[in-house]
Amino acid sequence: MTMHGFADRPDPGGSGNYIKFDGALAHIENAFNLAAAFSILALMLLAVAQVLGRLLLNIPIPGFIDITEQAMAIxxxxxxxxxxxxxxxxxxxxxxxxxxxxxxxxxxxxxVLLVTFVVGLLVYGSWFHFERAWTFGDSTMDIGLETWPSKLIVPVALSLLFLRLLLQAYGYARLVANPEATPVGVPVIHDAAEAAKHEIEEAFGDEAAEGDRK
Known part of the structure; x- marks a missing residue:
């Protein structure tokens, strides 16, 4: 069985700027991922409130469908x-x-280069969807929420993905030039045990992995 892990430990033979950019980009990605997780939690709580409001008070949340549709982009x-x-x-x-x-x-x-090309096209197209919503004042059907914020999220998130793919393309090109180099900032194929160890490090930090080794 093979699973994906990732390599992000500094390599003495690697580029310092490459490693710094990888780390800075990772902080932004973590923040975006946290926002996505909170949006899911908020929608779940909103759905509970919607159900209880209908059952107990017969008072649904105004624009529940509109809010859900816009939050889905996050x-x-x-x-x-x-x-x-x-x-x-x-x-x-x-x-x-x-x-x-x-x-x-x-x-x-x-x-990675093929995916980068496709994502670049998606960024280009999604930006024009946002521009149209901004220009024409597009809004939802029920409570008239502006749709441009949710449409802006798409090109912004895809642009972040585009940067990550460019970074990984550089990482793979570096490994093509020197296959003996340590993979840095690129996903690598791991077996189940290695993948589990990396997930522990990602969730709890290096201290957990150090304690496990002891």
């Missing part, structure tokens, strides 16, 4: 760059799992 897009960073996305590894060394890194680089 939890659907805000966490995508974080997911890409930690290798949390789902993909087929029938071929990649059999490769190693420079051949693996070349395939990873080609895949």
């Amino acid at each position: 939890f659907a897009f805000a966490g995508v760059a974080y997911c890409q960073r930690v290798g949390g996305h789902i993909r087929m590894e029938i071929v990649l799992g059999q490769l190693s060394g420079r051949a693996l890194w070349i395939c990873e680089l080609v895949g």
Whole structure:
């Protein structure tokens, strides 16, 4: 069984600016992912209030559907760059799992470059959707919420993903040039035990991993 983990430990032979940019970008991705998590929690609480309001007082929350529709953009897009960073996305590894060394890194680089191109097109298109909503004052059907904030979230979140993909493309290109280098800032294929260890480090910090080793 193979699972995705990520490599982000400083490499003595790596570029200092590359590692610093990776760390700075990770902080922004964490903040976006936290916003996505809070939006899900807020919607769950709002749904509970909606159900209880209808059952007990027969008073539904005005614009519940409108609010839900607009909030969906946050939890659907805000966490995508974080997911890409930690290798949390789902993909087929029938071929990649059999490769190693420079051949693996070349395939990873080609895949990331293709995704970067597609995401770039999505950023371009989603920005125009936002621009139209801003220009024409688009609003929801029920309580007339402005739609431009939720439409702005999409190109902003995808731009963050675009930066992460560019960083990973550089990381893979670095490994293509030197397959013996330590992977930095790129997802790598791990078995279940290694993936679990990285998840513990991500959730609780390096102290937990250090204590586990002791």
